[in-house]
Amino acid sequence: MKKKITTAILTATAALAFANEPSVAKISEFSALDKVSRVEISAPKAGFTYFRMTVDDSIPTKAGNSVQIVPGLGIGYRLALGNGALDVSTTYSSGKGWNAENKSYFWMLPKASYLHYVNAASNQSLYGGVGLGWGALKTKDEREFAGIIPSATVGMEFFRKSAFRTFAELNVSQPAIAQSVSATFPGPIAEFSVGAGF
Numbered sequence: 001m002k003k004k005i006t007t008a009i010l011t012a013t014a015a016l017a018f019a020n021e022p023s024v025a026k027i028s029e030f031s032a033l034d035k036v037s038r039v040e041i042s043a044p045k046a047g048f049t050y051f052r053m054t055v056d057d058s059i060p061t062k063a064g065n066s067v068q069i070v071p072g073l074g075i076g077y078r079l080a081l082g083n084g085a086l087d088v089s090t091t092y093s094s095g096k097g098w099n100a101e102n103k104s105y106f107w108m109l110p111k112a113s114y115l116h117y118v119n120a121a122s123n124q125s126l127y128g129g130v131g132l133g134w135g136a137l138k139t140k141d142e143r144e145f146a147g148i149i150p151s152a153t154v155g156m157e158f159f160r161k162s163a164f165r166t167f168a169e170l171n172v173s174q175p176a177i178a179q180s181v182s183a184t185f186p187g188p189i190a191e192f193s194v195g196a197g198f
Contacts, residue, residue: 047079048165050197056093056106057190070095070104074193076111083120087113087131091191095140106189108135108173113153124158127169137175143186148177166196 054072072093079086089111095104113131131153136146155169171191175181 045163047077047085048197049075049077050165050167050195051075052089052091052193052195054091054093054191054193070106072106072191072193074195076195078115078197084114084116084129085127087115087129089113091193093191104138104140106135106137106191108133108149110134111149111151113151115153115155117157123161124156125160126156127154129153133173135173137186137189139186142182143184144180144182145175145178145186147175147179147181149173149175164196164198166194168192168194 052074054074056070056072070093072091074089074091076087076089079088090107090109091111092107093105111131111133113129115127115129118126118128129152131151133149133151134147135149136144138144151171151173153169153171155167157165157167159165169192171193172188173191174188175186178185
C-alpha cells in the first residue's frame with residue numbers, strides 16, 4: 001500500500017512538473033514575439049523654429065549715386081495646420097548698421113501670419129498669406145510710426161519633408177493703426193528674407 005501511494009505521488013509530481021514546462025516555454029515565446037513585433041513610428045514634425053536674414057528698402061548714400069541695403073534679423077516659429085501654417089515671428093532691421101549717420105529702423109514684435117501652401121503634400125511649395133503685428137519704423141526721410149502693421153507674404157519653402165527646412169519670402173507691410181505717427185504717414189515697407197530652421 002505504501003508503495004502504491006508513493007508511486008502515485010511521484011507520478012502526479014512528475015506529470016505536473018512536465019505539464020508546467022510547455023506553458024513556461026509558450027510564455028517566453030510570446031514575449032520574444034512581442035519584442036520583435038514592436039515598431040517605433042515617428043509622426044512628422046508639426047512645426048519648426050527658424051532664423052532669418054532680411055533686406056529692407058535701400059538707403060541712398062551721401063553721394064546720392066549709389067544705394068545701401070538695410071540688413072535685418074528675425075526669429076520665429078511655423079506650425080503646420082492642414083494645408084497652411086501659423087507663423088509667429090519677430091524681426092528687426094536698422095540702417096545704422098551700415099551708415100552711422102542714418103537712424104532708420106523697422107521692427108515688429110510680435111507678428112502673426114497665416115500662410116497657405118499651394119501644394120502642401122510636396123517637398124517644396126509656394127505659399128502666400130496675410131499677417132498682423134505690432135511694430136515701429138523710422139524712414140530715411142524722418143517719418144515715424146508706432147502701432148499695428150498688417151502685411152502680405154509670398155514665398156517658397158524647401159525641404160518640407162526633412163528635419164532641416166529653408167525658405168525665401170517677400171513681405172510687404174503697411175503701417176495702419178497708429179499709436180504715434182509723424183506729420184507725414186509712412187508708406188509700405190518691402191522686406192525680402194531668407195530663413196532656415198529645424
